[in-house]
Amino acid sequence: MSEVVIIGAGPAGLAAALSASAFGARVVVLDAADDVGGQYWRHLPPxxxxxxxxxxxxGWATFQRMREALAADPNCTVVSSAHVWAIDRGAVHVLVGEADxxxxxxxxxxxxxxxxATGAFDRTLPVPGWDLPGVFTAGGAQALAKGERVAVGERVVVAGAGPFLLAVAASVVATGASVVGVYEASRATRLVRHWAARPWELAATPAKARELVGYAAVLVRHRIAYVAGHAVTAIEGRDRVESVTVSALDGSWRPIKGSERQLEADAVCLGHGFTPRLELAIAAGCRLSDRRFVEVDAEQRTSVASVFAAGEITGIGGVDLALAEGAIAGHVAAGGGIVDPALRVEVARRRVLRRFARRLARAHVIGENWATWLSDETIVCRCEDVSVADLAAARSATRSSGLRSLKLVSRAGLGPCQGRVCGRTVEALLSARAPEGRLGGASTDRRPIAMPIRLGELARDHEIEAGIPVKGQG
Ligand SMILES: Cc1cc2nc3c(=O)[nH]c(=O)nc-3n(C[C@H](O)[C@H](O)[C@H](O)COP(=O)(O)OP(=O)(O)OC[C@H]3O[C@@H](n4cnc5c(N)ncnc54)[C@H](O)[C@@H]3O)c2cc1C
Structure with a gap:
């Protein structure tokens, strides 16, 4: 019986576990969270x-079915609060227990x-004032709503790009807050061009259509304006958010002078898409695509033998695509093949859903001139308080255009979040200023230590490597 370890108990990881077990493998699922479900099915604690x-x-009923099947499966072990902190030459290093x-x-x-199946982080572009209390990433607000039923404020503005803003607005309303408006940076013409293209493809994804109609109904019921081609370009307040400035954008996301409007609000949720959570894949040696996702073949195999990837780390596509990819990855990881009848439905679903994902990516692509709404004082790295001007100073203080030296000089991305929030932004701002537009080929996605670990724990890990049999621990 082969042994399959799955990292991530979100939709992709859960589907992979059930399909690997169905093919006859013994499965261990590791997830840092204290329950299964990942980001999409984050819920109140048991x-x-x-x-x-x-x-x-x-899809809550789908989740319940999967969770129950997993719990009843003698070949599957789920280890929650399992923090995978490194992958080194095929060994998966984990710390199990409360993070603190x-x-x-x-x-x-x-x-x-x-x-x-490690999913994604949410991507948030900086805005002057986004370091004020009361500003949340869209994903953070969603996690508070789903995982704690906590409202982020009373008058909430939701802004950024992508259909995820609709999900966030619906959840914020469900916590009892009022949503002032949803501001989507992509212009209406772009949305219509990409969303309405090839309508027959949309008909092939009825669950997505139902989800969208559901969100639209929430907006109508609560009289929430959905305004395309607009962004929150500044956030004001003395000690916390008191108001936001909303501006109309041109097609490149440059604010249009004279269009600014101030709105009263005590909380802002900002989200501009997602960034794949790549550190473990990079540590395992997996090749990345030009668009910086884990490259997989038709069987969800990465470039490293016996390492598979599924879900948002292979491309942002939503829950249904994560489920289909997970089912394929688990089946093949356990020894099956892509042509097996058990995968016929999933392979077809994956094809349709990938097309849908490409449509989303084109409709909500980040405009190249978003940085024109920053000022020199705007904080880029919130952990280390690094501003736009600090980044520019670091660039002129060092002759190297390498990302490593620029990070060391400016300290951007070196704080507690290790660049998870600001990494891609720091890269974008620095490479825009680099004469050759490159940063020595380096990226902020590389984090050899994927989770915080104490020195004592590190020492104990080596003791285990030295003498204790490790295979198949559950
Ligand atoms: C904060 C946030 C909220 C979201 N909410 C929604 C939503 O409400 N609606 C929606 O349509 N989409 C949402 N998304 C998008 C969503 O991530 C996907 O559509 C879907 O959940 C992807 O499934 P997945 O299995 O690929 O990844 P995920 O669901 O993200 O699951 C990945 C899992 O891997 C685990 N993991 C990662 N690294 C490690 C590690 N080193 N050690 C141990 N475990 C690890 C994580 O704890 C997580 O549970 C959200 C995304 C984010 C970032």
Whole structure:
């Protein structure tokens, strides 16, 4: 019986686990969160269950079925609070226990096959004033709504790009807050051109259409304006958010002078898409595509033997695509093949959903002139308080255009989040100023230590490597 380790218990990881087990593998699923579900099916903790969970989730019944099947499966072990902090020469290094606990257990897995399903972070472009209390990433606001039922404010502005803004507005309203408006940076002409293209393809994704109609109904019911071609270009307040400036944008996301309008608000949710969570894939040696996702073949194999990838780390496509890719990855990781009848439906679904994902990416692509709404004082790296001017100073203080020296001089991306929030922004701003537009080929996605680890835990991990059999620990 082959052993498959899956990192990530979101939609992709759950589907991979069930399909690997169905093919006969013994499966271990590792996830840093304290329950399964990932970002999409984030929910109240088991000790505070809600009878109304399905109201905040699409596909909640699907999730419940998968969770129950996993729990009843003798070949599957789910390890929650399992922080995979490194992958080194095929060994998966994990710390199990509360992230801030002092007694985490160190484990090392050496599976026959590994499925990476680590999902994405939300991408947020900086705006003057975005470091004020009351500003949330769209994903952060969504996590608070789904995982805690906490409202981020009373009068909330949701802004950025992508259909995820609609999901966030709906969740914020469900927590009892009022949403002042949803401001989508892509212009209406662009949205119509890409969303309405080839309508027969949309008909092939009825679940997506239902989800969108559901969000539209929430906007109508709560009289929330959806305004395309507009962005929050400044956030004002003394000690916290008091108002925002909304501006009309041209097609490149440059604010149009004279269009500014101030709106009262006490919270802002900003989201401009997602960035794949790549550190473990990079540590495992997986090749990335030009668009900086994990490159996979038709069987979801990465460039590294016996390492598979599924879900948002292979491309941003939403829950249904993550489910289809996960099912394929798990089946093949367990020894199956892409032509097996068990995969026929998933392969067809993946084809349709990937087309849908490309449509989304084109409709909501980040405009090249977004940085024109920044001022010199705008903070870019919130952990280390690095401003636009600091980045420019770092560039003139060093003759190197290498990302490493620019990060060391400016400290951008070197704080607690290790560039997860600001990394791509720092790269974009620095490479725009680099004479050759490059940063020595380096990227902020590389984090050899994927999760914080104490020195004592590191020492214990080596003891385990030295003497204790490690295979198949659950
Ligand atoms: C904050 C946030 C909220 C989102 N909310 C929604 C939403 O409400 N609606 C929507 O349509 N889309 C949402 N998305 C997009 C969403 O991520 C996907 O559509 C879907 O969840 C992708 O599934 P996945 O399995 O690829 O990844 P995810 O669901 O992100 O699952 C990845 C899992 O991997 C785990 N993981 C990652 N790294 C490690 C590690 N080193 N060690 C251990 N575990 C690890 C994470 O804890 C996570 O549970 C959200 C995205 C983010 C970032």
């Amino acid at each position: 000790e505070r269950p809600s009878n109304h969970e399905s109201l905040l989730h699409h 606990g002092s007694d985490r257990e160190s484990r090392v897995y050496r599976p026959d096959a590994l499925v990476l």
